[in-house]
Structure formats: C-alpha cells, structure tokens
Amino acid sequence: KKNLVIILLSFAISRLILTEELTVDPTLTEILHVGLEGEVKLEASELEAVSLDFGRLSSKGEALAVVRPASADDVVRVVKAAYNRPPFAVSARGHGHSINGQxxxxxxxxxxEMGRGSRVNFLxxxxxxxxxxxxxxxELWIHVLKATxxxxxxxxxxxxxxxxxxxxxxxxxGISGQTFNHGPQISNVFELDVVTGKGEVLTCSEHHNSDLFxxxxxxxxxxxxxxxxxIALQPAPQRVRWIRILYSDFSTFSKDQEFLISLHGKPARQRFDYVEGFVIVDDGLVNNWRSSFFSSSNPVKISSINAEGGVLYCLEITKNYHQGNDDSADEEIQALLKKLNFIETSLFTTDVGYVDFLDRVHKAEVKLRYKGLWDVAHPWLNLFVPKSRIEDFDKGVFKGILGNKTSGPILIYPMNKNKWDHRSSAVTPDEEVFYLVAFLRSAVDAETLEYLSNQNRQILRFCxxxxxxxxxxxxxxxxxxEWKDHFGDKWTQFNAMKMQFDPQRILATGQRIFDFEP
Ligand code: FAD
Structure with missing residues (x-):
C-alpha cells in the first residue's frame, strides 16, 4: 500500500513538473523517496494548517510537505535527506502554540508534525x-499527566x-507557578533522544553528550x-486549595511574592506549592479569561476595593494535599497567610482536584472556543524583568503605557535563577530573582491587533x-x-553548538536565528 502511495504521489508530482514547467522543488521528490513508514501530506489544506499557529500573526506558508512520522526512524530519514545536497529546511511542530511562526x-x-495521533508505540x-x-x-503534557x-x-x-x-x-x-520551587521544566529532565541536524540520533543527559543535552x-x-x-516524577497530590488575594499597592504585593518564593526548598508544609499572580488594570476580571475563579458567590465585590492608580494586583497561590488531610493543609495555609499583607477582605479560596487545577486553562479554552474567541490573533509579549527594576516597570507600564485596555490577562510572578541550570540555552536576566510578566492578549479585529502590537513595541522601547x-x-x-544581544554571554556557545549539531542550518528556520541557504 505504501509503495502504491509513493507511486501515485510521484506520478502526481511528475505531472506537476510537466504542467508547471519544471518549477516543482526537488525537496518533494527527495522526501517521497526516503521510505517513510508514516505519512507525507502535500495538500494545500495541510500546508496551510502548519503555517498557522496560536499567534495567528503570520501565515507565510513556505512548507512544501508535511510529514507525520510513525517512529523516530522516520524523523531520522527526513533529516538525513534534508542534510544531503541540496539541503532543505526541516522544522518539528509540536502543537503549534507558538506566536510568531516558530x-x-x-x-x-x-x-x-510530532503529534502522537493514535500511535501506541509513542505512548x-x-x-x-x-x-x-x-x-x-x-506528546502533550495533558497526556503525560494522565499516564503518570x-x-x-x-x-x-x-x-x-x-x-x-x-x-x-x-x-x-516551560514555566509556571511551581518554577520557584522545582525550576522550569528544562530543570526536570534526565535524558533526551535527539535527532541532530546531521540526522544522527544521540542519547544525551547531564553525563553523556552533555553539550547537546x-x-x-x-x-x-x-x-x-x-x-x-x-522526565522526573514525584508522588502526585490529590487535591488543591487554590487561593487568590488582592493588593492595591505594588510594592507590598511584590514583597509578598518574593517572600513566598524565598521559601523554596523548605519542607512542603512550610511553603506554598505554586506562586503566581496577575495585574488587573481594566474591567479586567470580567473580561479576563481566567476569571471563572471569582464567582458571584464571592463575599467581596472586586469593584468595591479601592485601586490606587486604577491597578490591582492579585496573588495566586496553592497548597497541594491528600484527601483526608484537609485540616493540616488549612493550618499550614493559615500560618503562611498570616505573614502576608494583602487586603484582608479579599481572600478567595476554592478547592479542586489536582487535574482540575493543572488543566484550568483548558476550561477557559473550551468557553472561548464556543464564543469563537480562541482562534483569533494573539499578539503576546512575555518578558523576564529583573527584580531590581520591577517597580519601575510597574510605574512605566502597568500604571503608564497600558491605559485601561489590555485585552487579556497579564501574569506576573517571580522566580529564582538558582533553579535554572546556567548550562542550558535558556536566557534569563542577570539577577538572582526575576519576574515573568506575560501580556496574554487577544485581538478580534485588525484595529485591536494594531493597537496591541503598538503597545508591545512601546513597552519594549520603554524598557x-x-x-x-x-x-x-x-x-x-x-x-x-538582536539575537546576539538576546543571548549575550551565551551566544558564542550557542553558535558553536549550531555549527557542531546543525552545520547546514536546516533546523527550525521559523525561529529566524540563523540564515538557511539552500
Ligand atoms: P510549537 O509551537 O509546535 O513549537 C515551538 C518550537 O519548538 C518550534 O521552534 C518547534 O520547531 C520546536 N519543537 C516542537 N517540537 C519539538 C521537538 N519534538 N523537538 C525539538 N523542537 C521542537 N509556556 C510556558 O512556559 N508556560 C506557560 O504557562 C505557557 N502557557 C501557554 C498557554 C497557551 C494558551 C499557549 C498558546 C502557550 C503557552 N506557553 C506557555 C508557551 C508554550 O510553552 C510555547 O509556545 C511552546 O513552544 C508551545 O508548545 P508547542 O508544542 O505548541 O510548540
């Protein structure tokens, strides 16, 4: 059957070559002859689908073929073919949730397309x-969670x-509210199998092929x-106490956040398991796609809290526990809350299963999809801001540039650099504590997209x-x-690794770091 498909596709291509005056790229014929177990897709709809990502900011659509591998060997076959002369570009696509065509x-x-589909050999x-x-x-993280x-x-x-x-x-x-304690996801990996840009499969870890790792x-x-x-595992909790508290003063808010992350490494009973937060600058909580937490039964109306400069800050924390240990979880929470200086009347607590907590954004996705508000443009901007300048950032951006229209949640939470392995390629500011500030905005029309994109540029210019x-x-x-500036001290090593592992610069050209010359 596979041979028949190849013959038919080759026939289709030779027809194309004949009718389109030999303009069809040799990449296609190359890819059809590498003997894949998986699928090769050439239909316009498939090519268009991979040119779109969550950002929906560009849809250049330069792919000539989409491959769905049936095994790691298929990935090797494609990259090996791409590495040969004349080389062609190859990009892995996970779930396409990038913003800028990466x-x-x-x-x-x-x-x-790296998605598992229904293949059991990938479970x-x-x-x-x-x-x-x-x-x-x-594999998607939701399936990793369910399997473990x-x-x-x-x-x-x-x-x-x-x-x-x-x-x-x-x-x-890979960051979230657990990063202060466990480091990002890249700090929790023991080993990788990697198909390099030369088509070799290398197993790598901290001790073996560590440069590549x-x-x-x-x-x-x-x-x-x-x-x-x-990926490293630990015993999973069953339930989560999920708490939100409000602040009208930024420096009190950030001091409390920094205090909570300074408890990293303490026994679990002496710290929270997750520390995040967000900024509320407009009619925010109503339009905020993470707002389902605040229900009409909450004792305090957010609007009744006086926000200085029109901005409120919400600290979000959780405590994991096992069924039956509710009382000790409550005691631990009370002891920690006593050390914080939030607006007393603004304590919101809910209690959910572990999966419900981790999968919380998917619930918002389902609602937004229903309203047709998920597949829209997302001019997101994610910044790591050094702790020493976070107050200036607050004044200049949250209380300045943003005005009262943000069109989506703005997350803010601190992390410790010592939980990041400095040998990894990831780049963070040059300070022990830094904040993620994430402007997660949606634009339903061209005018809003232009407005928000402009605001992103203003924020970067202000910084x-x-x-x-x-x-x-x-x-x-x-x-x-710009890339050299981004990587700073890490650029020399990054560039050297590129020359070693992907000398033809065929991989992940969508990131626009290295020029690929066919
Ligand atoms: P893709 O967009 O498919 O790919 C991203 C990059 O990774 C590309 O360069 C691609 O070539 C490469 N790639 C994909 N698969 C592989 C592979 N197997 N091997 C090597 N390279 C590969 N990030 C966080 O850290 N924390 C968050 O809380 C968070 N929340 C998010 C919420 C939403 C709704 C969205 C849309 C994004 C969020 N992100 C978050 C960002 C997200 O982690 C990145 O955009 C990530 O790259 C998306 O994964 P993906 O599988 O969709 O990657």
Missing part, C-alpha cells in the same frame, strides 16, 4: 521505581496550559529534534530607554544583532 519552516522546507512509559517517565517528543497519575505520580514542573507538546516547551523552558534544553529547536524525553534589562521569553527577533 514551528514553521522557511525556504520551502518540510514540517514534521508514555512510566518507570515507577525509578520515578521517571519516558515520553515521545510530540495511573501510578499515583506526576511531573513536578508545569506550564499553565497542558495542551502543549513536551518538545515545544523544552525548546523554551544542555544546548537542546531551552535551545529554540536549533540543534535537534527531541524524539524522547525522560530599552529606561535601561531595564529585560529578556524576552518565547523570544522573537528578526536580525542577527
């Missing part, structure tokens, strides 16, 4: 005694949203395609002019100079 390919290359494999799980690089929970175990470090692929988040960092983690997909990741040394998370730049 998972797309430039220069008429091939996109490898997560849990090693209970060793406390880790081996997962396919295209069967054994009462779970990974330690998460993202807020679980419909992201393992390879996609490990290429960036550290380069790939946070490496924006520049050195190889992750086909397997070994530049005020010498606030921010680093972009999920970075997007278009010139080499």
């Amino acid at each position: 998972a797309d390919t430039r220069m008429k290359g091939v996109v490898i 997560p494999r849990v090693y209970e005694n060793e406390m880790y799980v081996d997962v396919w690089g295209g 929970l069967e054994y009462g175990l779970a990974p330690m470090s998460w993202t807020d949203y679980l419909y992201l692929s393992v390879g996609g988040t490990l290429s960036n960092a 550290h380069a790939v983690l946070g490496g924006l997909a520049q050195f190889g395609i992750i086909t397997r990741a070994r 530049h002019d005020s010498k606030i040394k921010v680093k972009q998370y999920l970075p997007h730049y278009t010139t080499l100079e």
Whole structure:
C-alpha cells in the first residue's frame, strides 16, 4: 500500500513538473523517496494548517510537505535527506502554540508534525521505581499527566496550559507557578533522544553528550529534534486549595511574592506549592479569561476595593494535599497567610482536584472556543524583568503605557535563577530573582491587533530607554544583532553548538536565528 502511495504521489508530482514547467522543488521528490513508514501530506489544506499557529500573526506558508512520522526512524530519514545536497529546511511542530511562526519552516522546507495521533508505540512509559517517565517528543503534557497519575505520580514542573507538546516547551523552558520551587521544566529532565541536524540520533543527559543535552534544553529547536524525553516524577497530590488575594499597592504585593518564593526548598508544609499572580488594570476580571475563579458567590465585590492608580494586583497561590488531610493543609495555609499583607477582605479560596487545577486553562479554552474567541490573533509579549527594576516597570507600564485596555490577562510572578541550570540555552536576566510578566492578549479585529502590537513595541522601547534589562521569553527577533544581544554571554556557545549539531542550518528556520541557504 505504501509503495502504491509513493507511486501515485510521484506520478502526481511528475505531472506537476510537466504542467508547471519544471518549477516543482526537488525537496518533494527527495522526501517521497526516503521510505517513510508514516505519512507525507502535500495538500494545500495541510500546508496551510502548519503555517498557522496560536499567534495567528503570520501565515507565510513556505512548507512544501508535511510529514507525520510513525517512529523516530522516520524523523531520522527526513533529516538525513534534508542534510544531503541540496539541503532543505526541516522544522518539528509540536502543537503549534507558538506566536510568531516558530514551528514553521522557511525556504520551502518540510514540517514534521510530532503529534502522537493514535500511535501506541509513542505512548508514555512510566518507570515507577525509578520515578521517571519516558515520553515521545510530540506528546502533550495533558497526556503525560494522565499516564503518570495511573501510578499515583506526576511531573513536578508545569506550564499553565497542558495542551502543549513536551518538545515545544523544552525548546523554551516551560514555566509556571511551581518554577520557584522545582525550576522550569528544562530543570526536570534526565535524558533526551535527539535527532541532530546531521540526522544522527544521540542519547544525551547531564553525563553523556552533555553539550547537546544542555544546548537542546531551552535551545529554540536549533540543534535537534527531541524524539524522547525522560522526565522526573514525584508522588502526585490529590487535591488543591487554590487561593487568590488582592493588593492595591505594588510594592507590598511584590514583597509578598518574593517572600513566598524565598521559601523554596523548605519542607512542603512550610511553603506554598505554586506562586503566581496577575495585574488587573481594566474591567479586567470580567473580561479576563481566567476569571471563572471569582464567582458571584464571592463575599467581596472586586469593584468595591479601592485601586490606587486604577491597578490591582492579585496573588495566586496553592497548597497541594491528600484527601483526608484537609485540616493540616488549612493550618499550614493559615500560618503562611498570616505573614502576608494583602487586603484582608479579599481572600478567595476554592478547592479542586489536582487535574482540575493543572488543566484550568483548558476550561477557559473550551468557553472561548464556543464564543469563537480562541482562534483569533494573539499578539503576546512575555518578558523576564529583573527584580531590581520591577517597580519601575510597574510605574512605566502597568500604571503608564497600558491605559485601561489590555485585552487579556497579564501574569506576573517571580522566580529564582538558582533553579535554572546556567548550562542550558535558556536566557534569563542577570539577577538572582526575576519576574515573568506575560501580556496574554487577544485581538478580534485588525484595529485591536494594531493597537496591541503598538503597545508591545512601546513597552519594549520603554524598557530599552529606561535601561531595564529585560529578556524576552518565547523570544522573537528578526536580525542577527538582536539575537546576539538576546543571548549575550551565551551566544558564542550557542553558535558553536549550531555549527557542531546543525552545520547546514536546516533546523527550525521559523525561529529566524540563523540564515538557511539552500
Ligand atoms: P510549537 O509551537 O509546535 O513549537 C515551538 C518550537 O519548538 C518550534 O521552534 C518547534 O520547531 C520546536 N519543537 C516542537 N517540537 C519539538 C521537538 N519534538 N523537538 C525539538 N523542537 C521542537 N509556556 C510556558 O512556559 N508556560 C506557560 O504557562 C505557557 N502557557 C501557554 C498557554 C497557551 C494558551 C499557549 C498558546 C502557550 C503557552 N506557553 C506557555 C508557551 C508554550 O510553552 C510555547 O509556545 C511552546 O513552544 C508551545 O508548545 P508547542 O508544542 O505548541 O510548540
């Protein structure tokens, strides 16, 4: 059957070549002859689908073919073919939840869709005694969670949203409210199988091929395609007390957040398990897609709280516990809350199952999809801001540039640099504590998109002019100079690793870091 498909496709291509005056790219014929077990898709609808991502900001659509591998060997076959002369570009696509076309390919290359589909050979494999799980690089975190929970175990470090692929988040960092305590997801990986830009499969870890291991983690997909990741596990809690408290004063808010993350490494009973927060600048909570938490039964109306400068800050914390241990969880929470200086009347608590908490953003997704508000443009901006300048950022951006229209949640929470492995490719500011500030905005029309994109530029300009040394998370730049500046001290190593593992610069051209010349 496979041969028949190849013959038919080759026939179709030769027809195309004849009718389109030999304009069809040799990449296509190349890819059809590498003997894949999986699928090759050439239909316009498939090519268009991989040119769109969550950001919906560009849809250049330069892919010539989409490959759905049936095994890691298929990934090797495609990359090997791409590495040969004349080379062609190859990008892995996880779940396509990038903002700026990072998972797309430039220069008429091939996109490898890493999604597992229904393939059982890619299912997560849990090693209970060793406390880790081996997962396919295209696996979604929601499935990793469900598979490991069967054994009462779970990974330690998460993202807020679980419909992201393992390879996609490990290429960036993978951060959420657990990062202060466990580090980002890239700090919780034991081993990887990586198909490098030369088509070799290398197993790498802290002790074996460690250069590749550290380069790939946070490496924006520049050195190889992750086909397997070994992820650390811990016993999973069953329930979560989920708490939100409000502040009208930024410095009290940030002091409390910094105090809570300074408890990292303490026994679980002496700290929270998750620390995040968000900024409320407009009619925010009503329009905020994470607002379901505040129900009409809440004792205090948010609007009754006086916000200085029109801005409120919400600190979000959780305590994990096992069924039956409610009382001790409550005691631990009370002891910690006593040390915080929030607006007393603004304590909101809810209690949910562990999966419900981790999968909370998906609930918002379902609602937004229903309203037609999910598949819209997302001009997101994610910044790491050094602690020493976060007050200036508050004054200049939250109380200045933003005005009263943000069009989506603005997250803000601090992390400790010592939980990040400095050998990884991920870039953070040059201070021990830094904040994630995430402007997660949606634009339903061109005018709003223009307005929000302008505001993003203003924010970046403000940071530049005020010498606030921010680093972009999920970075997007278009010139080499900007990339060099982004990587700073890490650039020399990053560039050297590129020459070693992807010398033809065929991988992840959608990131626009290195120029690919066919
Ligand atoms: P894709 O967009 O498919 O790919 C991203 C990059 O990774 C591309 O360069 C691609 O080539 C590469 N890649 C994909 N698979 C592989 C692989 N197997 N091997 C090597 N490279 C690969 N991030 C956080 O850290 N924390 C959050 O809380 C968070 N929340 C989010 C919520 C939403 C709703 C969205 C849309 C994004 C969120 N993100 C968050 C950002 C997200 O982690 C990144 O955009 C991530 O890259 C998306 O994963 P993906 O599988 O969709 O990747």
